Amino acid sequence: MRIGVLTGGGDCPGLNAVIRAIVRTANGRYGDAVVGFQDGWRGLLEDRKINIHNDDRTDRLLTKGGTMLGTARTNPDVLRAGLGRIKRTLDDNGVEALIPIGGEGTLTAASWLADEGVPVVGVPKTIDNDIDCTDTTFGHDTAVTIATDAIDRLHTTAESHQRVMLVEVMGRHAGWIAMNSGIAAGAHLTLLPEVPFDVDDVCTMIKRRFQRGDSHFICVVAEGAKPVEGSFHLREGGIDEFGHERFTGVAHQLGVEIERRIGKEVRTTVLGHVQRGGTPTSFDRVLATRFGVHAAEAVHHGRFGQMVSLRGTSIDLVPLSEATKQLKLVPENRYEEAAAFFG
Amino acid sequence: MRIGVLTGGGDCPGLNAVIRAIVRTANGRYGDAVVGFQDGWRGLLEDRKINIHNDDRTDRLLTKGGTMLGTARTNPDVLRAGLGRIKRTLDDNGVEALIPIGGEGTLTAASWLADEGVPVVGVPKTIDNDIDCTDTTFGHDTAVTIATDAIDRLHTTAESHQRVMLVEVMGRHAGWIAMNSGIAAGAHLTLLPEVPFDVDDVCTMIKRRFQRGDSHFICVVAEGAKPVEGSFHLREGGIDEFGHERFTGVAHQLGVEIERRIGKEVRTTVLGHVQRGGTPTSFDRVLATRFGVHAAEAVHHGRFGQMVSLRGTSIDLVPLSEATKQLKLVPENRYEEAAAFFG
Amino acid sequence: MRIGVLTGGGDCPGLNAVIRAIVRTANGRYGDAVVGFQDGWRGLLEDRKINIHNDDRTDRLLTKGGTMLGTARTNPDVLRAGLGRIKRTLDDNGVEALIPIGGEGTLTAASWLADEGVPVVGVPKTIDNDIDCTDTTFGHDTAVTIATDAIDRLHTTAESHQRVMLVEVMGRHAGWIAMNSGIAAGAHLTLLPEVPFDVDDVCTMIKRRFQRGDSHFICVVAEGAKPVEGSFHLREGGIDEFGHERFTGVAHQLGVEIERRIGKEVRTTVLGHVQRGGTPTSFDRVLATRFGVHAAEAVHHGRFGQMVSLRGTSIDLVPLSEATKQLKLVPENRYEEAAAFFG
Amino acid sequence: MRIGVLTGGGDCPGLNAVIRAIVRTANGRYGDAVVGFQDGWRGLLEDRKINIHNDDRTDRLLTKGGTMLGTARTNPDVLRAGLGRIKRTLDDNGVEALIPIGGEGTLTAASWLADEGVPVVGVPKTIDNDIDCTDTTFGHDTAVTIATDAIDRLHTTAESHQRVMLVEVMGRHAGWIAMNSGIAAGAHLTLLPEVPFDVDDVCTMIKRRFQRGDSHFICVVAEGAKPVEGSFHLREGGIDEFGHERFTGVAHQLGVEIERRIGKEVRTTVLGHVQRGGTPTSFDRVLATRFGVHAAEAVHHGRFGQMVSLRGTSIDLVPLSEATKQLKLVPENRYEEAAAFFG
Known part of the structure; x- marks a missing residue:
């Protein structure tokens, strides 16, 4: 099996740790090949990619901030217009499943791609902690x-x-x-x-x-x-x-x-x-690693259209359509908790 | 109302942040007095205590490691033998509720005190993350x-x-x-x-x-x-x-x-x-603060015999008797997740 | 003997460590009293001060950023016009020597005071490293x-x-x-x-x-x-x-x-x-401590009109008038060293 | 010109930063080739080496602890017995000058090699700060x-x-x-x-x-x-x-x-x-970089038998024979300075 990976939106500490964990699981455990598309969705639109192997170089990504794949923000309209090209790139490269790692924009696109028949498992990424249906994501800590x-x-x-x-x-x-x-x-x-x-x-x-x-x-x-x-x-x-x-x-x-x-x-x-920027905290390295492992497992077991999610101490899968319905804002009771220390 | 606080067992980054949050809530919000017993249960047995006010000095505790109250390990038998003295100390000081902050030993003692009729709300503390019925505790991060x-x-x-x-x-x-x-x-x-x-x-x-x-x-x-x-x-x-x-x-x-x-x-x-030792991470400061606020709220609302607990993103109350039944060990599936990166 | 201390100009990590070392040496070693004037020269102009003792509270200053004395920038003209008041404050408080800790402005004022007959030993402070006649100062690292x-x-x-x-x-x-x-x-x-x-x-x-x-x-x-x-x-x-x-x-x-x-x-x-802001690095704590010790020693031995200075591994004294003649800028050869890595 | 580099003795934060600066100066500025011998003197004895170019990979060494060349401790007798092989390795590789980076043992060997006619410039390395004739070395901070x-x-x-x-x-x-x-x-x-x-x-x-x-x-x-x-x-x-x-x-x-x-x-x-271990402090990165630049400059200008040295704010050259005569111990007056804070 060949699995595609890309990182979209703003960079975030832990992206490389997710990539490393996906490669370790998909390539190291299951023998699947991993193809990294460069600069977010653009890599898919323009067929720019690299192969990522389960080697020492990949292993060292754990502590490195940023993303080895590069990232970019892509206009949703450009993306929609490019569906044909995206599918062609996936076909041409023999990629049977795609793991987009990104924030609200990237995951919304992932959800739409899933609707269009592309086998997708999303990984939530945001320093802002505003993605719904997960307790938190890496980068925020x-x-x-x-x-x-x-x-x-x-x-x-x-x-x-x-x-x-x-x-x-x-x-x-x-x-x-x-x-x-x-x-x-x-x-x-x-x-x-x-x-x-x-x-x-x-x-x-x-x-x-x-x-x-x-x-x-x-x-x-x-x-x-x-x-x-x-x-x-x-x-x-x-x-x-x-x-x-x-x-x-x-x-x-x-x-x-x-x-x-x-x-x-x-x-x-x-x-x-x-x-x-910079080296992720230990909390974010652990969470990013677990997200990567579970995303690769989800792909291996054909659980598509889903996003990995932290729920308590477990990593669960939630439908991408559910997770991208709304942003997760600070609820009133949490603000009141904080406000007790004002003044 | 007068509320007693003590810290027991090994020290842990975040203890002072819990004390500060209890004082801010109990004293600052509800006007209750807070009495700190020194060196764990010993302070209760020997009636050694200090009054803690919601002032600038207390406010600065947030980032300080260790515990301003001192801590000690007490033999459970000594404690059991001292029930009378403990109750007397509480009576003499007009303390109507007690918040022990500690690990398995301290919380087990707290649970037993609750059974003996002392109004208690426990706060879990452990760098080892081995207390049950809470996703995690401060100090571990x-x-x-x-x-x-x-x-x-x-x-x-x-x-x-x-x-x-x-x-x-x-x-x-x-x-x-x-x-x-x-x-x-x-x-x-x-x-x-x-x-x-x-x-x-x-x-x-x-x-x-x-x-x-x-x-x-x-x-x-x-x-x-x-x-x-x-x-x-x-x-x-x-x-x-x-x-x-x-x-x-x-x-x-x-x-x-x-x-x-x-x-x-x-x-x-x-x-x-x-x-x-040392300054707690931001994660632990936030968690310790939330635990302190919720412990003081639980006391204020008379929810005794309980322990504050993190469940997902919420702070809940769980019965002390439930939380102290067993240690929380690393489950097999978590170890396997980690083992995928061995070698 | 009574020794006055003040901190002037922008705050700088290590100021508190200098104060602690002065107190430890002057008060702890020689039994001299230390009076801290508040908010830079203003404290001298307005006779606002506190006594600082060689106790546990002072000892804890070592790792704390900022300055316990407060600081402020004072217009040189205001200062010149206030010479009488400054001398009166020193007399009224029985202060026989003054240790101003500060940057170019503060040290220039110190040099002028020395010319006016006030027994002064200066301590250079600058995150910018622009004070002359010293290899470096605390705060910069x-x-x-x-x-x-x-x-x-x-x-x-x-x-x-x-x-x-x-x-x-x-x-x-x-x-x-x-x-x-x-x-x-x-x-x-x-x-x-x-x-x-x-x-x-x-x-x-x-x-x-x-x-x-x-x-x-x-x-x-x-x-x-x-x-x-x-x-x-x-x-x-x-x-x-x-x-x-x-x-x-x-x-x-x-x-x-x-x-x-x-x-x-x-x-x-x-x-x-x-x-x-914040906790000084270990380098700055050591340097600030040494400066404080040597400033107090200089006062004790009546070496006035001088500034403590790092020269190689030694702490020397240099005339304040010499040290305040010009700012220490980056020399050409140092810039060329750095420029080798440009591009 | 071809320049050999090796790192000997215990590893030390900043070794990689020295190597990078040597390469940047020798290769980037003067067009000289740099050959790195592996695992200290062993690389010279066994002719194990790699070419190091002034590229992006070398540039990233700045913040990385340890040494990309590996290091080892070599028995002085083994070294002495291997003089012929060392000279042959240098000849075979066309290496005209050698920069050993190391502590007392490595520099003593370097001094001996200089006496034996090998063109050598030493760079002092020690977390212990015990090398003489330099104010300090990288790694110590x-x-x-x-x-x-x-x-x-x-x-x-x-x-x-x-x-x-x-x-x-x-x-x-x-x-x-x-x-x-x-x-x-x-x-x-x-x-x-x-x-x-x-x-x-x-x-x-x-x-x-x-x-x-x-x-x-x-x-x-x-x-x-x-x-x-x-x-x-x-x-x-x-x-x-x-x-x-x-x-x-x-x-x-x-x-x-x-x-x-x-x-x-x-x-x-x-x-x-x-x-x-780990990333060097900014102080050590700057000092290691300066040492590397000046070592490469010394080689370029044929100043052999010397060691780079920090004196005040300048990088000087001192004879290796001088620098390796004795260890630099803590002098009595420095200990007394420190002892003022005991108790």
């Missing part, structure tokens, strides 16, 4: 670990200067990284996309904390955090009136607003791409 | 992270010298630390208490790997790993025939045996106490 | 370590997406952090304030690397890096034409320019304040 | 960092259990790792090979600390630490009376003795090989 380490460091500098510090972390639609790193690092406030914030309340909370004699205020801001209507005008990024690009996200703009309102020195840090 | 980091380092030194390296990690009864760090760090073999090993097989595996041209062999050994009968005589630690203390655990003895049998240079490292 | 760790992570994400990545690190006048982290993390180009860059050359280098088939390009940019004249218009930060604050530093602007010129995806990360 | 991180962790567990903890670190002849990690991690006592200890004094110090109400005692022990005569019988390791191997070093034996004398719980941790 690494991202939270990096963000927490950064916020730990910001505490001491904020204290020494008695400052307000805003830290922008990833999370356009779901605030899991913000919430978890905020809890882990003892942030005094965390702003999520799921719960619009009121600048008045933010300022009141900050003032109250300093009035109590506390020395600093750390606020974690998800990049997708949004003010409630009427609270504060959040400008879109992009090109300004003079053709100059602007890079100020929500945290920078909120920082200016807070400084203006309460007259306290505010500093803003945008963690950016460091959150998605 | 930190221990696995430390062990994985160490094994990552040993890879490069083993490769450079073409050595066999044995790494002994904690886990007397359950092999979770060994298994998870072995998967995470790409060990070539992992020996657990749950699956007795045959030295012949170990040596065969090592020889085969070097014959294939590989440069090194890393074996993770849980301190409770045991040979199958007839395979190799594992001597007990302790005092030798001349009154000299011996410190050689299973890894050291196995290392000597392998060296003798296959003539390869073997080096053994015993990670020891570094696995249980 | 920590900053380089944090930047290197971040760039290590960016490599894998840049490779996976075949991107150009710019990383802005601290260093307004001197490029030591950029140069050292660039060497340590294998950057493909590093831009320093000392060596103006030509955007044409930067673009040529990037194109050549991708033409050779390489997968990514990492460029470290010191915040004070500047283009050669005529190469590219670097806008000042600050308020734009509509009163909106702008936050784009040199790296962001350069990124836009590169993207425009060569049509490659560019991503920019500004590391910001995480570089100056 | 990484070892100290790892040891410090471990001791940081042991503090919290020792405090929680009110224990005495002994940590054995590397350093058979020189106590630099022990001293520096002891300072960096705030040990309460550090025992070095250079300063024999008296068990009575150690016990007195421990008792005094606990009497003062302190909660724990951390003692760092270099593996080569020795008692003063008459203080305590330190048994040699090796085989016991029954042919059983013993692994107890000085820390374990001292721990037993302390426990016996003062009745306090003592725990001992032997850090072992983790100190020499």
Whole structure:
């Protein structure tokens, strides 16, 4: 049997560990050949691929961030228009099953391909933890670990200067990284996309904390955090009136607003791409490895149209159609748990 | 209301984070007073305690390893004999509910106290991950992270010298630390208490790997790993025939045996106490915080005789009597998953 | 004897370790009292201070980032105008010698105070490594370590997406952090304030690397890096034409320019304040401790008007007037050493 | 020109970074070919070698621990007897200059080869920091960092259990790792090979600390630490009376003795090989890179019989004969500096 693998969407610590585990299981255990398509769906559309063997070089992938296959984002329309070519590439290469590893976009495409008759097993990947029907995915723990380490460091500098510090972390639609790193690092406030914030309340909370004699205020801001209507005008990024690009996200703009309102020195840090790179944590290496093993097992047993999923301590299979129905957002009760530590 | 807290058994990263979260919830949210008994059950037996307030000092506990209350192991018989004194201490201090944070021994005692009419809510603590009825507990992720980091380092030194390296990690009864760090760090073999090993097989595996041209062999050994009968005589630690203390655990003895049998240079490292100290990982800080919040909530709502527990992404309550029936060992299917990467 | 201590300028990992070592030596060894003035020179101007004893609480400062005394930047004119008040505060508190710990600004003030008859021993502090007459200072190694760790992570994400990545690190006048982290993390180009860059050359280098088939390009940019004249218009930060604050530093602007010129995806990360916070590295803890010991010894032996300094493996004293004459910039031969790895 | 490179003695973080820098300079800059001999001097004796090119694979060596060339310890007599073969290997391969990277043994051999007319430039390597005529070498900072991180962790567990903890670190002849990690991690006592200890004094110090109400005692022990005569019988390791191997070093034996004398719980941790493996710190990467560049430059300019050396901030050349005259031990004044923090 020949099995195709590809990685799509943004890169994520643990992708290589999944590939290694698939190869170890499919090739090492069952003697199947593994073909890696390069740069996400593009590799399938353009028939660019490499063979991956169960050798020492593959074994060393375990601790390496990023993806040896490269990755890219592909427009869904381009993909739909390319169904014929995709099927041809699979046929030409004798690939009988495909394992796409990716986030919501990649898995939605995988689900559609499954509907179109392609034998597919998906592996969920997201540092944002926003894929539904799985307790979590690899990459998220690494991202939270990096963000927490950064916020730990910001505490001491904020204290020494008695400052307000805003830290922008990833999370356009779901605030899991913000919430978890905020809890882990003892942030005094965390702003999520799921719960619009009121600048008045933010300022009141900050003032109250300093009035109590506390020395600093750390606020974690998800990049997708949004003010409630009427609270504060959040400008879109992009090109300004003079053709100059602007890079100020929500945290920078909120920082200016807070400084203006309460007259306290505010500093803003945008963690950016460091959150998605580098060696995965041990948690993510174990989860990625287990996902890879179970994806290869699912292919071997012909369980197609499914996605591997962590449920408690077990790896289960859930229908791709089910998993891609909606994003997994931070539920209200989890936010309340976190909010108990605000102020 | 006055709530008592104590930490029992070996120390564990995250204990302080649990205490902080209990205080924040019980004291900060509900206005209850929190009394910390010192050095485990001894503090209750000897009426040694401190009041813990929801202040800045408590807030800083989040990232600190160990336990501000101190901890100790107490003989169960001593404890049983002291029931009267325990009840008196609780009465004298006006403590209406008790939250013991600890491992199997502490929770078994908590379960017995609950049977004796003391209002108790337990919090599971173990770096070994061997407490039943919870997906995992805080401390384990930190221990696995430390062990994985160490094994990552040993890879490069083993490769450079073409050595066999044995790494002994904690886990007397359950092999979770060994298994998870072995998967995470790409060990070539992992020996657990749950699956007795045959030295012949170990040596065969090592020889085969070097014959294939590989440069090194890393074996993770849980301190409770045991040979199958007839395979190799594992001597007990302790005092030798001349009154000299011996410190050689299973890894050291196995290392000597392998060296003798296959003539390869073997080096053994015993990670020891570094696995249980220091700042908890972000994963453990979040879990410890959630356990603390939910334990305080359980007390507030009078849900006694229970233990907080992670189930998927939720914190549940399970009866202490249920949770302390047996240790949670590594099941066969998990070991097989890991074993796919041996050799 | 009573000795005053203060920390001035930006905070820096190791400040607390210096304070601890001063207290241990002055108080613990010689029985002198130590008075800490708060928030830099302001504490002297406003007579705000605390006594610091050689106790367990002080001992724990070793690993803590930031400064327990608080810090602030003070306008030199304000300081000059306050000489009378400073002397009065010292007299009122019976302080016979002062140890200011700080960067170029603080040490220049210290040198002036020495000229005005105040018995002063300075301790150099700078993450930027730009203080003259000392091989290095504490804080720099920590900053380089944090930047290197971040760039290590960016490599894998840049490779996976075949991107150009710019990383802005601290260093307004001197490029030591950029140069050292660039060497340590294998950057493909590093831009320093000392060596103006030509955007044409930067673009040529990037194109050549991708033409050779390489997968990514990492460029470290010191915040004070500047283009050669005529190469590219670097806008000042600050308020734009509509009163909106702008936050784009040199790296962001350069990124836009590169993207425009060569049509490659560019991503920019500004590391910001995480570089100056958190636990110091072991190197910085040792150096900070030695500086503290030697500063206290210098005071004890009446060696005033001096600054402690690392020379090879020794801690020496150099005149403050000498040390504050000029900033220590990256010399040409060091830049050439680094440049051998560009491209 | 063809240049030979080899790595000898124990492995050390930064060896690969030196090799990379040599190749980048010799091959990339000057167009010279680089031949790597495998497994230390053995590769020269047995003519086992590989060509190393200035390519992407070599570039990735920067962050990798260990040595891509392998390493081994060679008996000096074997080496002396093999002079003819060594010269023949160099001739056969057209190697005109040799860069041995290693510790005292390797550099002594290099010095002898230089005397025998082989054009040699040495690069000092030692985690122990015991090579003379250089401020420090790469590998040491990484070892100290790892040891410090471990001791940081042991503090919290020792405090929680009110224990005495002994940590054995590397350093058979020189106590630099022990001293520096002891300072960096705030040990309460550090025992070095250079300063024999008296068990009575150690016990007195421990008792005094606990009497003062302190909660724990951390003692760092270099593996080569020795008692003063008459203080305590330190048994040699090796085989016991029954042919059983013993692994107890000085820390374990001292721990037993302390426990016996003062009745306090003592725990001992032997850090072992983790100190020499894994990714080098940024400090060591920069130093290793600079050493590699300057070694290749020295070869290019025909400066043979020399060793590269760090002096202040400069890389100098010193005669190999000078550098190998004696080991660099911890001098008395440095020990006294450290001792100010004992107790």
